Amino acid sequence: MSIHKTEALVLKTMPFRSSSLIVTFFTPQLGKVRGVVKGVHREGEIRQAGFELFTHAEYIFYEKKRSDLHLISDASILESHHALRDRLDGIAYASYFCELVDELTEVQDPHPKIFDLLKESFHFLPVIPPPRIETVFVTQLLREMGWLPFLESCLECGAKPIEKGFFSIRHGALICERCRPKDTAALPVSSAALAVLRAYSKEAMEDCLRTSHSALIEDQVKTLITTFLNYRLGKLLKTRQFLDSIRAVLKGP
Numbered sequence: 101m102s103i104h105k106t107e108a109l110v111l112k113t114m115p116f117r118s119s120s121l122i123v124t125f126f127t128p129q130l131g132k133v134r135g136v137v138k139g140v141h142r143e144g145e146i147r148q149a150g151f152e153l154f155t156h157a158e159y160i161f162y163e164k165k166r167s168d169l170h171l172i173s174d175a176s177i178l179e180s181h182h183a184l185r186d187r188l189d190g191i192a193y194a195s196y197f198c199e200l201v202d203e204l205t206e207v208q209d210p211h212p213k214i215f216d217l218l219k220e221s222f223h224f225l226p227v228i229p230p231p232r233i234e235t236v237f238v239t240q241l242l243r244e245m246g247w248l249p250f251l252e253s254c255l256e257c258g259a260k261p262i263e264k265g266f267f268s269i270r271h272g273a274l275i276c277e278r279c280r281p282k283d284t285a286a287l288p289v290s291s292a293a294l295a296v297l298r299a300y301s302k303e304a305m306e307d308c309l310r311t312s313h314s315a316l317i318e319d320q321v322k323t324l325i326t327t328f329l330n331y332r333l334g335k336l337l338k339t340r341q342f343l344d345s346i347r348a349v350l351k352g353p
């Protein structure tokens with residue numbers, strides 16, 4: 101058994117036997133890690149605090165060689181992120197981001213940039229409208245997974261520069277007006293939406309969030325990237341369904 105000390109963000113927790121928890125967390129250098137925390141309930145709330153959803157903490161865990169379920173022994177909190185858990189939109193969006201990361205990454209496959217992306221999103225969620233963060237988060241998560249849509253030229257004929265056209269969900273790429281008959285399901289994309297999508301796929305999250313765009317453009321970009329993500333996932337995540345079900349409540353009167 102080797103021992104690790106690492107910072108991480110809690111993606112998921114699940115009660116295990118009478119007094120234990122199974123925790124899935126995301127680390128910068130080891131990627132996603134799953135482990136058991138024993139005796140959380142016996143020792144009261146203070147011990148459990150380090151293992152609440154979205155917590156950023158430094159963890160000590162013992163790596164088991166024959167299982168991917170390790171033994172987590174200790175947590176010292178760096179940021180509790182209680183502001184996320186105190187609000188419905190914070191819980192809904194942060195849970196969605198966590199499930200996406202959990203769904204798309206494999207156990208112990210390092211993605212330091214995904215760790216940074218999740219950490220930054222948690223900082224921005226309480227202060228910037230979450231739907232804007234979602235679009236940037238999803239685009240950049242796709243980039244880190246190597247799934248970023250191809251946006252430089254027409255996939256079919258290579259025409260470029262291409263400033264507006266159609267987005268083929270099936271191919272994850274742009275096609276020009278002339279090649280549209282090759283994928284009639286491709287969604288139209290305006291030049292403004294394309295410019296935003298290109299910026300989101302290249303720039304740092306902070307820079308993307310600094311510039312605001314019209315609601316129409318934001319919606320177009322979100323529709324494209326969400327449709328593409330759902331197509332790649334092949335299913336609708338539970339947290340996504342929850343988010344959609346409470347959207348009317350979140351928008352307010």
Ligand SMILES: [Zn+2]
Pocket residue numbers: 254255256257258259275276277278279
């Ligand atoms: Zn073309």
